[in-house]
Amino acid sequence: TVAETAGNVADTTSETVDVVVVGAGFSGLYALHRLRRSGLDVICFEAGDGVGGTWYWNRYPGARVDLESVQYSYSFDHDLQQDWHWPELFSPQEDLEKYINHVADRFDLRRMIRFGARVNRLEFDEEIGQWQVSTEAGHRVTAKYVIAATGPLDATNIPRFPGIENFRGTLVHTSQWPEEGVDYAGKRVGVIGTGSTGVQVVPEIAKTAGHLHVFQRTPVYTVPANNQPLDPAYERDWKQHYGERREMMRHHPNALVLPMRQYGSIFDHPPEEQIKILEEAWQARSGVLFFFLFDDVMRNMAANEIVAEWFRGKIRQIVKDPDVAELLCPKTYPLGTKRLSIDSGYYETFNRDNVTLVDVRGNPITEITANGLRTTAGEYELDVLVLATGFDAMTGSLTRMNVTGVGGVNLKDKWADKPWNYLGLVVSGFPNLFMIHGPGSPSVVAQMVTQCEYQMDWIAELIDHMEYRGIATADTTHDTESEWCDKVTEVANQTLFPLADSWYAGANIEGKARSFMIWVGGFDAFADKCDEVAANGYEGFVLK
Ligand code: N01
Numbered sequence: 001t002v003a004e005t006a007g008n009v010a011d012t013t014s015e016t017v018d019v020v021v022v023g024a025g026f027s028g029l030y031a032l033h034r035l036r037r038s039g040l041d042v043i044c045f046e047a048g049d050g051v052g053g054t055w056y057w058n059r060y061p062g063a064r065v066d067l068e069s070v071q072y073s074y075s076f077d078h079d080l081q082q083d084w085h086w087p088e089l090f091s092p093q094e095d096l097e098k099y100i101n102h103v104a105d106r107f108d109l110r111r112m113i114r115f116g117a118r119v120n121r122l123e124f125d126e127e128i129g130q131w132q133v134s135t136e137a138g139h140r141v142t143a144k145y146v147i148a149a150t151g152p153l154d155a156t157n158i159p160r161f162p163g164i165e166n167f168r169g170t171l172v173h174t175s176q177w178p179e180e181g182v183d184y185a186g187k188r189v190g191v192i193g194t195g196s197t198g199v200q201v202v203p204e205i206a207k208t209a210g211h212l213h214v215f216q217r218t219p220v221y222t223v224p225a226n227n228q229p230l231d232p233a234y235e236r237d238w239k240q241h242y243g244e245r246r247e248m249m250r251h252h253p254n255a256l257v258l259p260m261r262q263y264g265s266i267f268d269h270p271p272e273e274q275i276k277i278l279e280e281a282w283q284a285r286s287g288v289l290f291f292f293l294f295d296d297v298m299r300n301m302a303a304n305e306i307v308a309e310w311f312r313g314k315i316r317q318i319v320k321d322p323d324v325a326e327l328l329c330p331k332t333y334p335l336g337t338k339r340l341s342i343d344s345g346y347y348e349t350f351n352r353d354n355v356t357l358v359d360v361r362g363n364p365i366t367e368i369t370a371n372g373l374r375t376t377a378g379e380y381e382l383d384v385l386v387l388a389t390g391f392d393a394m395t396g397s398l399t400r401m402n403v404t405g406v407g408g409v410n411l412k413d414k415w416a417d418k419p420w421n422y423l424g425l426v427v428s429g430f431p432n433l434f435m436i437h438g439p440g441s442p443s444v445v446a447q448m449v450t451q452c453e454y455q456m457d458w459i460a461e462l463i464d465h466m467e468y469r470g471i472a473t474a475d476t477t478h479d480t481e482s483e484w485c486d487k488v489t490e491v492a493n494q495t496l497f498p499l500a501d502s503w504y505a506g507a508n509i510e511g512k513a514r515s516f517m518i519w520v521g522g523f524d525a526f527a528d529k530c531d532e533v534a535a536n537g538y539e540g541f542v543l544k
Helices: 002-008 026-037 078-083 093-106 196-208 232-250 271-283 287-292 301-318 322-328 448-469 478-493 523-535
Strands: 014-022 042-045 119-125 130-135 140-148 170-173 188-192 211-216 222-224 341-343 355-359 365-368 372-375 378-381 384-387 433-435 474-476 541-543
Touching (some): 014 026, 014 119, 188 372, 222 287, 301 322
Parallel strands (some): 014 042, 014 140, 188 211, 211 355
Antiparallel strands (some): 119 130, 365 372, 372 378
16 A cells, blocks of 8 residues: 555655655545555655644643644545544643544554654756655655645744853743643743743743743733533534534635624624623633634724724723733734633633733843843843743744755745745746645634644645646746735735734744735635636646
8 A cells, every 4th residue: 555655665765755744633634545545656755753743742740732622623524523532622732632642543644654764855846847855863855845834834933132042941832742741830921922832832831830930022812712612512512513513614704614793894783792702702611713703803903903902801800900901902003913711710810919010022132141131121040041032933843844945046046025825825937846735825814733634735736737637737827926925915005904913914033024924815715716716727837
């Protein structure tokens, strides 16, 4: 079988396969399963020692998915979704890791994967029209196709704080949290970063740390997860209706079935009713769906400000010290234009005696010292420093891989001004390199598991088409990708998204070109467009 063929590749240093899949997260595993069905010889290289991608690396305390697990899960196998039981509504990292390991075993995918094999070179060999793939572990493989299932949030961002190498305590980035854990009980701990990761890790560390300093540059909007054990009746209902609900997800802008009512324009409701609706959503389990309550919140500044101000009122109610509450109130960007976070007791944490919020916007970090951290306002002694400083998102996982295409062009240079792409799937001059959740796709603004299945099915059908017709390469043109990137920008400009200095626009990485990288026109519209492109004989692609 193909799996066995791939299994034989294990100890060789040089081999030829049909497809190399990079990454064994949710997307990579589905890619293996789907491509094997097409009868292709496939191998996967994974940097980690286990499957799971995001859910393998991000094992910091409090890591949890922010969408319902009955939705954030594979749909490709009826029996799998009937058999699997999610203990909680929003799964913690451990349960997601269990699930993905189960999938790897159930579908016999593990032997197609080489673990501990970080790809460090992807070179398109023009003479043979194939990719030469190398890993740090010494693999050398030639492949006709490469699937970059590398994830939009994989490339760790460690800011260049002067003196960081001098720190004598424990320094850890949340996405590199060691499996054995970090001993912070009773210790002086600092957390830099208050994005989605910071809001999850801070309450957990605060429970046992001696003292916790939270170094905040920009406050975040976060809503209570209200996580709970999965209600058996709710689970039964989902299992009975999976078929039709998965279909609804394919036709929803966020690839979701919303477990709540929507209320149209906020201006159709008098102020007291607006508040009632918001209060109910806060108490209910709406999580990040909170900002879908009204359909103008992401498009109209006045609508957004009503919700944002109500939100600040919540912070002022929860946090007892008014100065701390004010510091925690986001005021510099509209609600939802950076990823809305979900938390379990984030704001309440700042009422604890062992927690101090430090404003590093007003008083920036100047240096990491041997014993802690210095800002323009003072020095903080720390035993443990946690960096929750995010990722070189959307592009970093690929640009760090040393990818060269036609004419030896490096993808990093090609993307210096913006991540040129067509449909988030391909980049001109890099034939047969297909991205899942690439820049230009909806990726993080829609539920990602359904999306990866959709994108991988689409790519697999294109590959089937090529194999059947004897087509060697699929590429696109710069005009086509330019047009698509303009469309991505145009759609974003109809919303409030570009008003934030977010990682969606590359603003979090020093020196990274500012360019809005995400299709915010809805997963449904995106998938319709991809379907239409395929139906029109792969319009915009150059197949030869
Ligand atoms: O990263 P982030 P994240 N000095 O980039 C700060 C997904 N996710 O890992 O905003 C001081 O959002 C930075 O400050 P600022 C989700 O899509 C999902 O938290 O740049 N501070 C910010 O506060 C999310 O959006 C889940 O001013 C510095 C923080 O570090 C994405 O992953 C859970 C700094 C980084 O926030 C990334 O989230 C977790 C510096 N030099 C993550 N550099 C769930 O599903 C950076 N910061 C629930």
